[in-house]
Amino acid sequence: MDPTHGGGDERAAQLATSLGAVRARIGRACDAAGRDPREVTLIAVTKTCPAADVAALARLGMLDVAESKDQEAQRKRAELPAETASAVRWHMIGRIQSNKARAIGSWAHAVHSVDRLKLVGPLGEGAAERAEPLDVFVQVSLDDDPERGGAPQGQVAAIAEAVAGRDGLRLRGLMAVPPIGADPGQSFARLRELSGHLQHDHPSAGALSAGMSSDLEAAVANGSTHVRVGTALLGRREQIVS
Numbered sequence: 001m002d003p004t005h006g007g008g009d010e011r012a013a014q015l016a017t018s019l020g021a022v023r024a025r026i027g028r029a030c031d032a033a034g035r036d037p038r039e040v041t042l043i044a045v046t047k048t049c050p051a052a053d054v055a056a057l058a059r060l061g062m063l064d065v066a067e068s069k070d071q072e073a074q075r076k077r078a079e080l081p082a083e084t085a086s087a088v089r090w091h092m093i094g095r096i097q098s099n100k101a102r103a104i105g106s107w108a109h110a111v112h113s114v115d116r117l118k119l120v121g122p123l124g125e126g127a128a129e130r131a132e133p134l135d136v137f138v139q140v141s142l143d144d145d146p147e148r149g150g151a152p153q154g155q156v157a158a159i160a161e162a163v164a165g166r167d168g169l170r171l172r173g174l175m176a177v178p179p180i181g182a183d184p185g186q187s188f189a190r191l192r193e194l195s196g197h198l199q200h201d202h203p204s205a206g207a208l209s210a211g212m213s214s215d216l217e218a219a220v221a222n223g224s225t226h227v228r229v230g231t232a233l234l235g236r237r238e239q240i241v242s
């Protein structure tokens with residue numbers, strides 16, 4: 001049996017329903033903000049979910065998929081039929097170990113979690129092996145807490161400059177996760193402000209990767225162009241330490 005068909009019709013129906021519901025939320029958030037829903041890319045966060053879910057999403061036309069670990073992403077790519085694995089646009093959203101950056105650069109369509117200069121070289125080397133440039137979002141820490149991932153705000157400009165100057169990489173914009181306990185609206189408003197500063201030097205880097213299951217409305221209201229949705233699409237994950 002094809003392992004990528006595990007779960008079957010019931011799971012596919014469930015995913016179709018939740019996909020409709022999330023798209024409706026994005027639609028309403030765009031209406032409220034006077035934005036065109038086509039400006040917002042929905043990315044399905046499939047970390048901890050089986051490759052069969054990625055296959056089912058792809059059959060529903062949902063081709064933007066995010067993973068948070070190199071090894072897990074590569075395993076799913078290998079389990080999927082080759083046409084599916086290459087049709088999917090794989091987004092890396094988790095913390096990046098320096099020694100994994102080159103590998104990630106070779107399979108990812110976009111990396112949302114670039115938070116230090118050291119990653120730029122190896123990502124560029126990995127990306128040089130393929131035809132399309134690798135889309136890069138610089139992840140910014142909105143509370144400058146070094147433990148949680150994201151560059152301190154004062155380092156964003158230098159990282160962006162390095163990405164923009166590197167062959168094989170295309171600077172798209174910024175990514176952030178609201179600090180624990182912070183108001184998402186205020187967090188995303190701050191992110192939008194930082195995006196404005198970035199666009200002084202990099203006018204084409206206006207993309208914003210912001211918003212998850214619980215706060216996508218606040219993100220869309222503040223200009224998000226890429227929402228990363230896990231739980232609301234795929235159901236609750238097992239608790240993982242990441």
Ligand SMILES: *Cc1c(COP(=O)(O)O)cnc(C)c1O
Binds near residue numbers: 093211
């Ligand atoms: C897991 C994760 C998500 C998805 O979170 P949900 O609350 O399940 O929608 C989005 N972004 C990042 C960086 C994540 O690690």
